[in-house]
Amino acid sequence: MRHPAKRPSWSLLPVLVTLALVSTAALAQDSTPALDRASVRLxxxxxxxDTDVRIADPSDTLGGTINLEDDLGFDxxxxxxxxxxxxxxxxHQGLALDYYNIDRASHQVLARDITYDGVTYSANADVRAKLDFNFGSVAWRWWFGQGNDAYGIGLGAGWYRVKTALAGDGAYDLGQGGEQVVSVATTSNDSAWAPMLQLGWRHMFNDQLRMYxxxxxxxxxxxxxxxxxxxxxxxxxxxxxxxLGFGVEYGYSQIKLHWNRSAYDADLDMTLSGPSAFAKLRW
Structure with a gap:
């Protein structure tokens, strides 16, 4: 069922503007050595x-949850x-840029029936699946603080794209207990921009060691x-x-997206967590 598009909610805009004004008022303080003039982290x-895809349809002809790792063999x-x-x-002001992408694919023999994009794939069906997620952001940041600490707030926009593909032997429901078995390949490619809020903290222990x-x-x-x-x-x-420097961090991301389709709705629920290592170039 296709739901009418909702207008973007701007209820947080007064809060964000107030935070920006408060941080701007603090710019009269001296700058902190915890910030670099320019840096790139690679x-x-x-x-x-952990990724779930849920299909919802009020007629109950489609539905269910697919876990990409358990059901389709994704790493x-x-x-x-x-x-x-x-x-x-x-x-006290600056620009922050960020980009990452997650491209995953699998080739799996199903252990149970699944339904995706209007097609039922039976247990023991040979299926090939792919999911690509891209995320990028750009934000203007205001920094304030004193001594070895800096606190920042950023306002900007995030861009995300989700590409999916599923191919295998499936069956269409023809009604009254009938079905048609066919080789099926389905794909999707959707992207969007959205407003973004950022918060940051930097602490310098000494000239060679920092935390953020x-x-x-x-x-x-x-x-x-x-x-x-x-x-x-x-x-x-x-x-x-x-x-030149080096760093390690632990990160967590929660991604919950909803698709409005002509015949049904779908939800992507993906979480990422784990360590990172990087080299930092700074000027």
Whole structure:
């Protein structure tokens, strides 16, 4: 059943504007050495992944939940490349960029019946599946604080894209107990932009050792693909040289997206958690 598109909710806008004004008022303080003028972090995120796809249809002819790891044989751990960049303009404002992608595929003989995109795949069917998730963000940050600590708030936008593919031998329900067995391949490719809020903390123990905490949230209502994405990371950086350092962090991401389809609705529920290691170039 196709639901009418909802208008994006701007109920948080006054709160975000107030936070931005409060942080701007703090810019009169001296800048903190915990921030770099410019930096780029390149590394890998070894994520534990758990993914559910739910199909919902009021007529009850379609429905159920597919776990990509248990039902379709997707790897439960995935090394994910990631790149982040930060630029400071003046003493207290800057630009933050982030991008990562998760591309996974499997070739599996099913252990149970599943229904996807209007097609039933019976147990013992040979199925090939693929899911690609891309996320990127850009935000303007205001930094304030004193001494060895810096606190930041950022406002921006996040972009996400979900591509899926499933192929195998399936059966269409023809009604009255009849069905037609066919070789089926289904694909989807949806993307969207959504407003984003970021929070950050930086602490410098000394010239070579730092700690940081980052959190961000993206939420979109209405449209063909909607939902929210939350990210959080706690990390430590070791900076033995002026322009080169290394870091490790532990991150967690929750991705919950909803598709409005012509015949039914679908939900993607994916969580990522695990350690990262990266090299940091700074100026």
């Amino acid at each position: 590394g890998g995120y070894y994520a534990g992944v 439960k751990n995935k090394a994910v490349p990631r790149v982040r960049a930060d630029f400071l303009f003046g003493e 905490l980052d959190a961000s949230g993206v939420r979109k209502n209405g449209g063909r693909i909607s939902g929210h994405i939350y990210n959080a990371a706690l990390g430590v950086e070791w900076l033995p040289w002026r322009n």
